[in-house]
Amino acid sequence: MVLSMTSTEAEYVSIVDGVLQIIIATAANGTSMDFGGITAGKAALDALDSSVGAILLTGSGANFCAGGNVRGFAAAENRGAHVRGLADDLHEFVRALDAAAIPVVAGVHGWAAGAGMSLVCAADIALGGASTKLRPAYPGIGLSPDGGMSWTLPRIVGAGRAREILLTDAVVDAEEAVRLGLLSRLVADNDVRTEALELARTLAAGPRSTYASIKALLAQSDSATLSDQLDRERDAIAAAADSATGHEGVNAFVEKRRPNYS
Incomplete structure (x- = not known):
């Protein structure tokens, strides 16, 4: 597969050994969701062909994704319109992930909060480390879920537990996340990205x-x-x-x- 990308898109999307890697949060963006990655990732997903056998979601900073850019929300002239536009873009990305017939792997290092947690829930397999933490984060800023969390979370952990996690804005640590099925397994903190890529490569070479x-x-x-x-x-x-x-x-x-x- 050959992607025709701008230099900006290439910062977020790459293909290695049949694995489409998409960076969804960056240190430059404070590890909040980087919509450069979401937009480039959606374009790459739309262009998928048989040369790609797995998808890997990861962040390039200290966290997988710390959620939405709340300072950006606050600075918007029309907050509702701004957040609606971001949700539209994110949801098109989630729809494209869901439509992909190949496995989606998430390498979840550090925090996965808000929409970052939603993308963990959207993955087929999610690896984390001992320091990985997940949190809905929406009640803390007076907002409701996006990214499909209200649909995926109950299907992973059950309706009752999903209500508790969302309503109490619970912090789910790594071991609890594995027990609940939010994370598939844990690896060493420093190896999360490497292990996730290796898993995605193995899947890409499979049937x-x-x-x-x-x-x-x-x-x-x-x-x-x-x-x-x-x-x-x-x-x-x-x-x-x-x-x-x-x-x-x-x-x-x-x-x-x-x-x-x-």
Whole structure:
């Protein structure tokens, strides 16, 4: 995949070993959400092709993302219009992430607050460190959630716990985040970005049509009956067995070799 990017966009988006890396917060922006990254990331997601097998979300500063730029909110002439515009841009990015048929990994170092926490919830797999903390942060500034948190959080932690976390503006530490399923696992603080990239590389080299099927089945399962889901699983696994990916996977197993899905 070759992206046609301006020098500004290239600061936020890169492709390494089949992984589309998107920086969503920067030190220059005080680790608040950097909409240069959100805009460049949305354009890159719209241009995805088969050369990209995984997406990695990360921040380049001390935190994954400390939330929205509250000073920017305060300085806006029309705060409602300003925040609405930012929410529109963020939500288009979240929609593009959700539409991607490939795995989305988040490397969550430091704080993930406000919209940063929303993007953690939007990832398929999120790695953190012992110092990682998550916080909705919206009640603290008198605002309500954005970035899909009111939809994703209850599906991850349950409706009752989501109400408590949002209403009390709870700080969720790393161990609790793993227990609740907000983070998949913990690695050393200094290794969060490296481990997240390595995981994304491994996924990018894997069976992409299988991952697409898994993501589709999981997305459908929330509103499906068991009987409907069993039918979908049957159809999906039968289609996979006839696919090039399925042939390679089964043949490699029988031949006792590592499958080559490239």
